[in-house]
Amino acid sequence: MGCWGTSPPSALLKSAGLQRPPACTTVIGAGIGGTSAAYYLRQKFGKDVKIDVFEKGKVGGRLATFNVQGQEFESGGSVIHPLNLHMKRFVKDLGLSAVQSPSGLVGVYNGETLVYEESSWFIINMIKLIWHYGFQSLRMHMWVEDILDKFMRIYRYQSHDYAFSSVEKLLHSLGGDDYLGLFNRSLLETLQKAGFSEKFLDEIITPVMRVNYGQTTNINGFVGAVSMSGTDPGLWAVKGGNKLVCSRLLQASRSNLVSGLVMSIEEKTRTKQTGNPSKVYEVVYQTGSETHSDFYDIVLVATPLNQKMSNINFLNFDPPIEEFHQHYEPLVTTLIKGELNSTVFSSRALNEFHLGTVLTTDNPDLFINSIGLVSPVEEDSNPQPKADIAHVWKIFSAAPLTKEQILKLFVSYDYAVKQSWLAYPHYTPPEKCPSIILHDRLYYLNGIEFAASAMEMSAIAGYNAALLAYHRWNGNTHMIDQEDLYERLKTEL
Numbered sequence: 193m194g195c196w197g198t199s200p201p202s203a204l205l206k207s208a209g210l211q212r213p214p215a216c217t218t219v220i221g222a223g224i225g226g227t228s229a230a231y232y233l234r235q236k237f238g239k240d241v242k243i244d245v246f247e248k249g250k251v252g253g254r255l256a257t258f259n260v261q262g263q264e265f266e267s268g269g270s271v272i273h274p275l276n277l278h279m280k281r282f283v284k285d286l287g288l289s290a291v292q293s294p295s296g297l298v299g300v301y302n303g304e305t306l307v308y309e310e311s312s313w314f315i316i317n318m319i320k321l322i323w324h325y326g327f328q329s330l331r332m333h334m335w336v337e338d339i340l341d342k343f344m345r346i347y348r349y350q351s352h353d354y355a356f357s358s359v360e361k362l363l364h365s366l367g368g369d370d371y372l373g374l375f376n377r378s379l380l381e382t383l384q385k386a387g388f389s390e391k392f393l394d395e396i397i398t399p400v401m402r403v404n405y406g407q408t409t410n411i412n413g414f415v416g417a418v419s420m421s422g423t424d425p426g427l428w429a430v431k432g433g434n435k436l437v438c439s440r441l442l443q444a445s446r447s448n449l450v451s452g453l454v455m456s457i458e459e460k461t462r463t464k465q466t467g468n469p470s471k472v473y474e475v476v477y478q479t480g481s482e483t484h485s486d487f488y489d490i491v492l493v494a495t496p497l498n499q500k501m502s503n504i505n506f507l508n509f510d511p512p513i514e515e516f517h518q519h520y521e522p523l524v525t526t527l528i529k530g531e532l533n534s535t536v537f538s539s540r541a542l543n544e545f546h547l548g549t550v551l552t553t554d555n556p557d558l559f560i561n562s563i564g565l566v567s568p569v570e571e572d573s574n575p576q577p578k579a580d581i582a583h584v585w586k587i588f589s590a591a592p593l594t595k596e597q598i599l600k601l602f603v604s605y606d607y608a609v610k611q612s613w614l615a616y617p618h619y620t621p622p623e624k625c626p627s628i629i630l631h632d633r634l635y636y637l638n639g640i641e642f643a644a645s646a647m648e649m650s651a652i653a654g655y656n657a658a659l660l661a662y663h664r665w666n667g668n669t670h671m672i673d674q675e676d677l678y679e680r681l682k683t684e685l
């Protein structure tokens with residue numbers, strides 16, 4: 193594979209006031225971030241650009257399914273918010289369809305008892321919430337709505353082709369200093385300042401952070417709000433599995449999928465047939481037992497950069513590329529088809545136990561973060577626990593469950609399968625997001641996960657990196673890091 197054959201002579205383009213298009217680009221990682229980046233690279237750079245996508249494992253990355261006795265279930269990223277507009281548009285444009293995610297009744301267990309239990313009657317729920325927590329639920333809902341409202345501005349910026357060179361600048365463009373402040377402070381600090389009570393934080397907010405991010409209210413306020421929005425009504429998933437979005441994006445981008453592990457990236461000077469030297473990146477990768485290398489004008493890294501997850505070496509850069517040591521939270525997803533031992537959580541037998549999900553408080557004696565009924569990826573349904581039927585339950589835990597632990601939770605079970613992840617960043621605000629621009633034409637997408645890790649966040653990062661690469665290649669500095677975009681675009685319809 194070479195980079196030089198396809199682009200028109202640069203002298204010709206320069207005289208027409210145009211930069212030559214890059215001949216070869218590459219994306220490392222075929223998760224939702226990498227495949228959306230490939231899709232937008234094609235849209236921006238046009239049909240002649242070569243796009244190679246490297247993937248060491250399966251297309252989809254953290255979007256994956258398990259098979260339980262012939263049926264597929266999501267094992268990684270599972271629910272999508274109704275206002276996640278990139279995911280929504282991908283599904284529509286790529287000929288996929290959406291299914292509603294199960295929304296059964298939720299309870300919160302503290303290791304001894306259910307401290308909160310939803311009712312199927314809306315009015316009873318309202319009364320219970322007000323009785324236990326006053327109007328804090330309503331205030332929380334308004335807080336999240338305000339953050340989400342501002343978040344939606346990104347779609348307008350991106351539809352006008354604006355790009356950001358850092359995650360901090362992107363966040364600032366959404367809502368100014370207050371928005372950036374959310375990222376720099378813990379959720380706990382922000383919500384305590386806003387007057388939320390310890391009881392509400394311990395019994396409602398912490399359990400939501402545990403199910404979604406395996407962490408407590410020590411995470412940053414922005415990811416806290418994203419996590420709370422994951423309790424909104426109308427969550428959905430892709431029929432057949434969320435990972436289908438990645439394979440369809442790859443197809444639509446007409447990229448070449450290279451099944452290989454990228455080991456290193458190095459900047460090299462190449463002399464073209466015209467005699468002009470030019471800077472390119474050499475990407476060294478392994479397929480099976482063989483080592484190969486190829487040269488690229490632009491490289492987009494779409495995987496968390498740390499030794500445990502991608503282990504890519506950046507060689508001979510001057511100044512050197514910063515080292516990434518960000519810690520990702522270990523998390524285990526276990527699917528169990530069996531009869532729940534409902535008496536673990538309440539005195540009620542299973543035929544009187546109507547909860548579809550049990551969340552947990554931050555009690556060190558608990559060995560699970562959450563347990564919830566799940567539906568196969570093909571089905572649009574709301575499974576209800578019934579005494580006579582073994583259902584499939586999904587459990588999130590920090591460590592793999594032992595057989596004894598499973599037998600505490602289930603009277604009996606037919607099948608159990610587990611998947612271990614390094615799931616999301618371990619959030620420790622205040623912290624700095626890793627740079628998006630690692631070098632001249634070398635970009636990094638996954639820094640956005642330090643603001644919040646979610647499918648839509650990676651899709652936003654993929655679009656942003658493609659726009660940034662395009663504008664920097666063409667010298668369109670006026671399309672990068674523009675201030676007051678919201679005010680400026682408000683008048684444009």
Ligand SMILES: Cc1cc2nc3c(=O)[nH]c(=O)nc-3n(C[C@H](O)[C@H](O)[C@H](O)COP(=O)(O)OP(=O)(O)OC[C@H]3O[C@@H](n4cnc5c(N)ncnc54)[C@H](O)[C@@H]3O)c2cc1C
Nearest residue numbers: 221223224225248253254268269270271454495502646647
């Ligand atoms: C258990 C779990 C539940 C989740 N639930 C939700 C949810 O309900 N909703 C939601 O929005 N988000 C959820 N998320 C988060 C969401 O799944 C991720 O934020 C998102 O999928 C990240 O996508 P990505 O493309 O950025 O990274 P990844 O999906 O990690 O993709 C990176 C890819 O790069 C590949 N790669 C790594 N190193 C190399 C190398 N050296 N060479 C070649 N290839 C390499 C990897 O194999 C991988 O496929 C969940 C995550 C987990 C783990």
Ligand SMILES: CC(C)=CCC/C(C)=C/CC/C(C)=C/CSC[C@H](N)C(=O)O
Nearest residue numbers: 270271272273403404418421422646648
């Ligand atoms: C990015 C924005 C604005 C919203 C995303 C909201 C959302 C879908 C949050 C969930 C994030 C997440 C990491 C969930 C993990 S667990 C999901 C689910 N509860 C499950 O049981 O699988």
